[in-house]
Structures are given as structure tokens and as C-alpha cells.
Amino acid sequence: MKEKTATxxxxxxxxxxxxxxxxIVLFLLALVFVPRFANAGNLKNVLIQISINALIATGMTxxxxxxxxxxSVGSVAALSGIAAAALIKLFPDxxxxxxxIVILASAVLVGGLCGFFxxxxxxxxxxxxxxxxxxxxxxxxxxxxxxxxxxxIFGLPESFGWVGLRSVxxxxxxxxxxVLIIAIAYVILSKTCFGRYxxxxxxxxxxxxLSGINVTKIKFMVYMICGILAGLAGVVLASKLQNxxxxxxxxxxxxxxxxxxxxxxxxxxGRGGMIQTIFGLFVIGIINNALSLLGxxxxxxxxxxxxxxxxxxxxxxxxxx
Amino acid sequence: MSxxxxxxxxxxxxxxxxxxxxxxxxxxxxxxxVHVLLGENGxxxxxxxxxxxxxxxxxxxxxxxxGQEEVFMNTRQSLAKGISVIHQELSVIPDxxxxxxxxxxxxxxxxxxxxxxxxxxxxxxxxxxxxxxxKINPKEYIRKLNNGDKQMVEIARAISQNSSMVIMDEPTSxxxxxxxxxxxxxxxxxxxxNVAIIYISHKLKEIxxxxxxxxxxxDGNVVxxxxxxxxxxxxxxxxMVGRKMTQFYYKAENAIQNEVVxxxxxxxxxxxxxxxxxxxxxxxxxxxxxxxxxxxxxxxRAVFGADKVDSGECIVFGQPVKFKSPxxxxxxxxxxxxxxxxxxxxxxxxxxxxxxxxxSIYANSKKGFIDFRWEIDSTLDYIEKMxxxxxSERAIVKNLSGGNQQKVxxxxxxxxxxxxxIMDEPTRGIDVNAKAEIYALMKKFVEDGGSIIVxxxxxxxxxxxxxxxxxxxxxKVSGILDxxxxxxxxxxxxxxxHAGN
Numbered sequence: 029m030k031e032k033t034a035t036x037x038x039x040x041x042x043x044x045x046x047x048x049x050x051x052i053v054l055f056l057l058a059l060v061f062v063p064r065f066a067n068a069g070n071l072k073n074v075l076i077q078i079s080i081n082a083l084i085a086t087g088m089t090x091x092x093x094x095x096x097x098x099x100s101v102g103s104v105a106a107l108s109g110i111a112a113a114a115l116i117k118l119f120p121d122x123x124x125x126x127x128x129i130v131i132l133a134s135a136v137l138v139g140g141l142c143g144f145f146x147x148x149x150x151x152x153x154x155x156x157x158x159x160x161x162x163x164x165x166x167x168x169x170x171x172x173x174x175x176x177x178x179x180x181i182f183g184l185p186e187s188f189g190w191v192g193l194r195s196v197x198x199x200x201x202x203x204x205x206x207v208l209i210i211a212i213a214y215v216i217l218s219k220t221c222f223g224r225y226x227x228x229x230x231x232x233x234x235x236x237x238l239s240g241i242n243v244t245k246i247k248f249m250v251y252m253i254c255g256i257l258a259g260l261a262g263v264v265l266a267s268k269l270q271n272x273x274x275x276x277x278x279x280x281x282x283x284x285x286x287x288x289x290x291x292x293x294x295x296x297x298g299r300g301g302m303i304q305t306i307f308g309l310f311v312i313g314i315i316n317n318a319l320s321l322l323g324x325x326x327x328x329x330x331x332x333x334x335x336x337x338x339x340x341x342x343x344x345x346x347x348x349x
Numbered sequence: 350m351s352x353x354x355x356x357x358x359x360x361x362x363x364x365x366x367x368x369x370x371x372x373x374x375x376x377x378x379x380x381x382x383v384h385v386l387l388g389e390n391g392x393x394x395x396x397x398x399x400x401x402x403x404x405x406x407x408x409x410x411x412x413x414x415x416g417q418e419e420v421f422m423n424t425r426q427s428l429a430k431g432i433s434v435i436h437q438e439l440s441v442i443p444d445x446x447x448x449x450x451x452x453x454x455x456x457x458x459x460x461x462x463x464x465x466x467x468x469x470x471x472x473x474x475x476x477x478x479x480x481x482x483x484k485i486n487p488k489e490y491i492r493k494l495n496n497g498d499k500q501m502v503e504i505a506r507a508i509s510q511n512s513s514m515v516i517m518d519e520p521t522s523x524x525x526x527x528x529x530x531x532x533x534x535x536x537x538x539x540x541x542x543n544v545a546i547i548y549i550s551h552k553l554k555e556i557x558x559x560x561x562x563x564x565x566x567x568d569g570n571v572v573x574x575x576x577x578x579x580x581x582x583x584x585x586x587x588x589m590v591g592r593k594m595t596q597f598y599y600k601a602e603n604a605i606q607n608e609v610v611x612x613x614x615x616x617x618x619x620x621x622x623x624x625x626x627x628x629x630x631x632x633x634x635x636x637x638x639x640x641x642x643x644x645x646x647x648x649x650r651a652v653f654g655a656d657k658v659d660s661g662e663c664i665v666f667g668q669p670v671k672f673k674s675p676x677x678x679x680x681x682x683x684x685x686x687x688x689x690x691x692x693x694x695x696x697x698x699x700x701x702x703x704x705x706x707x708x709s710i711y712a713n714s715k716k717g718f719i720d721f722r723w724e725i726d727s728t729l730d731y732i733e734k735m736x737x738x739x740x741s742e743r744a745i746v747k748n749l750s751g752g753n754q755q756k757v758x759x760x761x762x763x764x765x766x767x768x769x770x771i772m773d774e775p776t777r778g779i780d781v782n783a784k785a786e787i788y789a790l791m792k793k794f795v796e797d798g799g800s801i802i803v804x805x806x807x808x809x810x811x812x813x814x815x816x817x818x819x820x821x822x823x824x825k826v827s828g829i830l831d832x833x834x835x836x837x838x839x840x841x842x843x844x845x846x847h848a849g850n
Contacts, residue, residue: 219718219719220714220717220718220719221710221711221714221717221718221719222717224703224707224710224719227699227703228696228699228703228707231696231697231698231699232692232693232696232697234692234693235692235693235694235695235696236696236707237655237674237675238653238655238675238685238687238693238694239675239679239707239708239761240674240675240676240678240679240680240708240765241676241707242674242676298696298698298699299698
């Protein structure tokens with residue numbers, strides 16, 4: 029066992045870290061072949077571009093690790109953004125602190141409530157996650173239209189844009205928020221009993237139950253977390269766009285699922301984590317950014333994204349054993 | 350028996366890693382006869398069926414069908430030679446109709462169009478069902494049928510393939526008395542059409558009624574093949590269990606104390622078990638014997654809070670309890686080692702460390718944060734104490750042998766400080782050495798003041814490790830014996846379904 033050769037060690041490392049290698053290769057290719065990619069300003073752009081997806085994908089990581097799925101995140105994000113926009117309109121002279129409170133409250137209340145319902149139907153009433161969250165996806169989006177009458181909410185106080193548009197020193201608030209949330213999620217998933225239980229439930233619910241884990245509670249919690257983070261992404265997006273609209277974040281659930289799956293987190297739960305999701309986010313972010321810089325049309329970017337997601341997962345699935 | 354046998358087994362041997370499943374098995378099966386295979390769980394009945402039907406291939410020996418030497422690589426090849434198997438777990442598809450199930454994969458087509466000729470299919474199915482004397486609507490969905498009718502559909506499917514041999518693995522385990530009689534009529538009809546039948550059952554009364562020949566198996570050996578008219582029920586039991594006791598059981602004789610740690614009163618769950626009552630003392634090992642399907646596992650899951658009961662009481666350490674989840678049972682010091690280790694006992698894709706710590710990680714955490722030092726130290730501690738063979742505490746449990754996997758499950762409960770261990774078939778699929786080690790661990794556990802309930806289908810094991818033995822039959826307690834005086838014969842008498850009982 030100990031006398032493994034260097035090559036063996038490398039191939040073992042490569043097998044376990046396919047995504048990391050993929051990311052490094054991609055990054056190097058972009059550095060060499062894409063003009064202006066390496067600018068500090070552009071790299072900051074990459075981070076800003078992935079930040080909204082990062083918030084949603086973090087919640088999605090919790091859900092997928094528990095052997096679930098949440099299709100409602102895009103709609104929940106839109107609904108939360110609208111709630112925040114509508115609420116801040118009541119305070120035209122709001123300062124940054126008040127704006128922040130409104131933003132956080134909207135995210136936690138709207139996102140949390142949607143997550144609560146998802147969790148209730150999935151954990152308590154045994155509705156398959158795909159169906160329960162598909163229903164929520166429709167309900168939340170519909171509510172967003174009903175509430176706004178399909179008209180964007182404009183004319184928000186300037187302070188509302190702080191989270192989405194401003195920087196602390198040279199670092200945009202969005203990036204700080206993303207790093208903070210990812211760090212907290214990483215700690216929860218890898219250092220706490222709660223995190224361990226999520227993996228156990230995702231690996232085998234029956235074993236988890238017979239080992240004394242409250243499977244219902246764990247499932248409930250992951251959908252709550254996912255809902256709140258989707259809500260947060262929604263309000264950050266509204267802040268960035270300076271409006272709240274019912275069409276916001278359409279299709280974002282698929283970007284989030286793509287980031288999680290591409291990183292190598294198992295879609296049947298139990299394996300993966302935040303590190304994998306970070307890889308997935310960066311791969312998607314870098315590809316989009318590089319193709320834009322190369323002047324590839326957004327239609328072709330979409331096609332490229334589909335192909336690359338498929339490629340990454342094919343490599344990941346076939347490396348085992 | 351001047352006639353030539355349809356299927357001949359000559360000196361068949363079959364081994365699996367760590368187990369010799371069949372040793373020099375020689376049996377002849379004749380057309381127009383019902384040949385019974387009888388033996389305890391693990392005696393080799395299923396392996397014989399699987400060798401004949403091509404699920405397994407014999408390591409040595411010759412299988413002849415119609416005088417022709419054959420090696421079936423899969424069930425399709427045996428089916429082509431006219432051998433059909435009706436499994437204990439019915440393999441009909443609930444959301445297809447009776448006719449669709451019977452002709453699955455062989456649907457009559459309209460010309461060469463590829464479209465199914467439904468009227469013909471339904472008509473053929475109707476004729477077929479009538480030919481075995483059962484009235485089932487071929488257009489009915491399987492999920493609407495009762496178990497007896499589902500069984501009939503399976504039989505119809507088997508004979509529609511012009512089978513020369515039909516193998517039935519415990520066909521009556523889920524049938525009512527009335528349905529059993531209907532099945533027997535069909536079997537007699539098949540006999541009259543010169544079909545060879547292999548019939549596996551634990552129900553001695555049935556065997557005597559329907560069988561022509563019987564082969565009794567024990568530990569993968571043929572003990573005796575005889576005509577059923579020449580053997581009595583008690584002789585069958587004696588031959589089935591008459592094995593010498595081996596000496597590797599470690600019985601903790603003096604560990605028992607007077608304190609009753611667990612008492613179950615009148616536990617009842619409709620369709621699973623009825624009026625089950627027993628006591629477990631501190632330092633005691635209580636064995637639970639009975640046939641597969643007698644309700645033993647179901648009672649244990651209920652005691653552990655994994656399933657609900659309809660009525661009954663449970664008292665743990667003097668305290669009346671009604672566990673709504675295993676979590677509550679674990680808090681009271683109970684641990685369950687499930688029968689299905691790979692699907693219920695272990696997170697197969699996770700490490701030895703993660704599995705070992707799973708039930709105690711919270712109690713040893715720092716406000717919910719995992720104490721990784723504690724986790725590694727205690728896992729290594731148990732690996733050493735239990736002599737678990739694993740490359741490291743980070744090894745994935747899927748890659749360990751059965752015995753070492755079981756040690757990981759036991760370690761999980763020891764680490765969670767369980768005082769009462771419920772072990773369901775703790776040594777299934779485990780080699781002899783690892784078995785002895787697990788028995789030693791059990792002895793140590795009760796000597797340290799713990800108590801064990803051990804469910805086992807292996808009679809020597811139950812007798813060897815237990816202080817008392819409770820026997821279950823069809824969901825009820827049929828007897829409680831002192832293990833020191835119990836013989837395998839006594840236990841089988843209480844466990845089997847006899848005439849008059």
C-alpha cells in the first residue's frame with residue numbers, strides 16, 4: 029500500500045478530483061486563448077456573474093445531497109424579489125440599513141415559507157420532491173404575476189441597490205455575500221452533525237432512520253434552507269436590477285442543478301458537497317465569460333453549455349471502479 | 350421408476366466465497382411426479398433451483414435434461430428446454446392485465462405489423478386459464494387480484510410456455526387454505542399432463558398431501574431421497590435437523606440477573622403478528638426461532654420503534670414506552686442490527702468511521718459540531734477491540750467482508766452505549782470464523798451487563814447462543830423453551846405448520 033509510485037498517486041488523485049483538473053485545464057485554456065480574460069476586472073466579473081447562481085446552487089446542494097431536488101427555486105427567487113421591491117417602496121427614503129433589513133426579511137420570509145411548504149409536502153406527506161417542487165414552481169411564479177399584475181415594480185430607493193451594485197472597498201457586496209454563504213454552507217455540511225445526517229439520509233433513508241436520525245426533520249430543513257437561499261438570490265437580483273418583476277430568475281433552477289451536478293455531486297444523494305458545487309459554478313462561469321469575450325452569440329453559448337455539462341458528468345460517472 | 354428422469358443432477362457441487370452451498374448433490378426428477386425439497390433455511394434448496402434454472406452454474410457435476418447434458422448460462426436457456434420457475438416473491442407486473450402478463454414478451458401479433466393482437470391474446474389466455482380450471486378474467490389488472498389468483502396467473506404463464514417442468518418455491522406461503530386447495534387441483538392437473546414438478550415448502554402437512562417423492566437436504570448435502578408414502582412427519586423433521594452440535598458457541602451461562610430490562614405484552618399488528626408477549630432479563634440472550642415469514646423481524650422492528658403496532662404494551666427498564674421512532678428507542682439504550690445488513694444496517698458507500706459513529710455522533714459533538722478526534726479515536730478503538738479487518742478507518746464499508754461489515758454495525762451500537770441489542774440474523778452470509786468472533790462479542794456484551802434478543806433461522810445457532818428460545822409460528826408465539834433442554838427437533842415441532850395445529 030505504501031509503495032505507491034508517483035504516477036499511481038497522480039492517477040488516483042486525478043480520479044478523485046476530475047472536476048478540479050477539468051477546471052484548471054479550462055482556466056489555463058481561457059488564459060492562453062481568450063484575450064482580456066486574465067484582466068483583474070474580468071476575473072471580478074466572472075465572480076459577480078456566478079454570484080446569484082452560487083446562492084441558489086448552495087441551497088440546491090443541500091437538497092440534492094439529501095436525495096431530493098428543488099425545481100421551485102427560480103420562481104421563489106422572483107417572488108422574493110417582488111416582495112422586497114414592494115416592501116421598500118413603502119420607504120422611499122430608506123437608508124442602507126433599512127434596505128438591508130427589508131431585503132433579508134423578504135428573503136427569509138418568502139423563501140422560508142415556500143421552503144416550508146415544499147418540506148411539508150415532501151417530508152410529511154411523502155409527495156415526491158420532483159412533483160412537490162414542480163407545483164411550488166408554478167404556484168410561486170403565478171403569485172408573482174398576480175401580485176404585480178405582470179408589471180415590473182420600478183422606482184426603488186437608491187439604497188436598495190447596495191447589495192447588488194455597490195462595493196466595500198474594491199470588493200463588490202455580492203461577492204462578499206456569496207463567499208460568506210458558501211463558507212457557512214461548507215462548514216455546516218462538513219463539520220456538523222446536521223451535515224452528516226444530510227449525507228446519511230441521502231445515502232440510505234432506512235439506515236438513517238434505524239440509526240436514530242429524524243429523517244423527516246432533516247428533509248424539512250434542507251428544503252427550508254434551499255428556499256431561504258433562493259429567496260436571498262431573488263432579492264439580490266432585484267437589488268442589482270433595481271426592480272422587482274415576475275419574469276425574473278426564469279430557468280435559474282436548471283442553472284443551479286447544472287452547477288451541482290457538474291461538480292460531481294451525486295444526483296441520487298449522499299455524495300458530493302460544497303467544494304464540488306464551487307467547481308461546477310466556476311466551470312459554468314468561466315465558459316460563459318470566455319465565450320462572451322470571444323464574441324460567441326448567446327445562442328451558441330447555450331448549446332456549448334449543454335454539451336459541456338453532459339461531458340463533465342459523463343467523465344465523472346464513468347471514472348468509478 | 351423404470352421411466353427415465355426428466356432432470357438429473359449428478360454429484361453437483363457449488364461453492365460461494367466462504368460457503369459450500371452444495372456437496373455432491375444427486376437427485377432425479379421424473380415427469381408426472383411432484384418432488385418435494387425439504388430443508389432448513391440455508392440447506393441448499395434455493396441453490397439447487399438456481400442451478401437447474403441457470404441462475405448459477407455448478408462448479409462440478411453434471412446436469413442432464415431429457416438425457417442431454419446441459420450447462421444453462423441463464424434462465425432463458427433453461428426456459429427454452431421447458432423449465433419454468435415460480436418464485437416465492439411473485440413476479441407478475443401489477444399494472445398489466447392477466448393476459449398481458451401471461452404472454453409478456455411473446456405477445457401474438459397481427460400479421461407482421463408488430464401490433465399486438467389483443468383479442469387473440471385475451472382468448473388464448475382465457476382458454477389457458479380454463480384448462481387449469483380457474484376462473485380469472487384475462488382483461489383484469491393484476492393489482493386487483495388476490496395472491497392466490499396471482500399465483501395462478503404465474504402458473505398459467507409457466508404452462509403456456511409448454512413447460513415440461515414447473516418449479517414452485519414456497520407457493521403457498523401467502524395463500525389461504527381455500528387457495529391452497531385450488532393450487533393443488535392445478536398441480537394434479539399438471540401431473541396428469543406429465544409435467545415434472547419441484548415443490549418447496551416448510552408446511553409438512555401440505556407436503557404429505559401433494560408430494561410423490563421427497564429429498565431432504567441439510568447443509569448442502571442430500572440426506573435422503575424417498576417416496577413420501579414411506580416417511581412420517583417426525584422422521585422428516587429428524588432428518589432435516591439431525592446435525593451434531595459444533596462447539597464454537599459461547600454461551601454466557603452465569604450472566605443472567607433478575608432484573609427484567611424489556612417486557613413486551615400482547616403486541617399485535619394486523620396481518621403480521623398477534624398477541625406476542627415476552628420478557629428479557631439483564632444479561633440474558635433470548636433466541637427467537639421460527640420459519641421465514643413467521644413475523645419475527647416484524648415484532649423486532651416494532652419493539653425498536655421502526656414500525657407501529659396496533660395494540661400492546663412495551664416496558665423498557667421498568668418504564669412503559671411507546672416509541673414513535675427508532676430515535677426514541679435508541680435513547681432508551683436499544684440497538685437494532687437488521688437482517689438486511691447491506692440495505693438497512695450500513696451506509697455502504699460511506700466509510701467505517703462514518704458508519705461506526707452514526708448513532709452517537711451527536712451525543713459526542715461540541716454543540717452540534719462533530720468532534721473529529723473523538724470519531725477517529727473511538728472508531729480505531731473498536732476496530733482494534735473487535736479485530737475488524739479493514740485497511741483503515743476511512744475504508745468504504747462496501748468493500749469489507751460480511752463478517753467485518755457486521756462488526757462495524759455492532760460497533761455502532763456499542764459506541765452508542767446500547768444496553769439491549771436486537772440482532773436479526775446476525776451471522777447470515779458470514780464465514781465460520783467471523784461467526785465465532787461475533788458469538789464471542791455477544792457473550793462479552795451480556796457479561797458486561799447487556800441483554801440480547803437474537804433472531805435466527807439457524808437452529809444450532811439459536812440453541813448454542815441463547816439462554817431461552819421463543820418460537821414463533823404464523824405471527825404468534827408458539828412456545829418458549831429453555832435452551833439447555835431444547836433440541837432442534839423440539840423447535841421444528843413448534844415452528845412447522847402441522848395438521849391439527
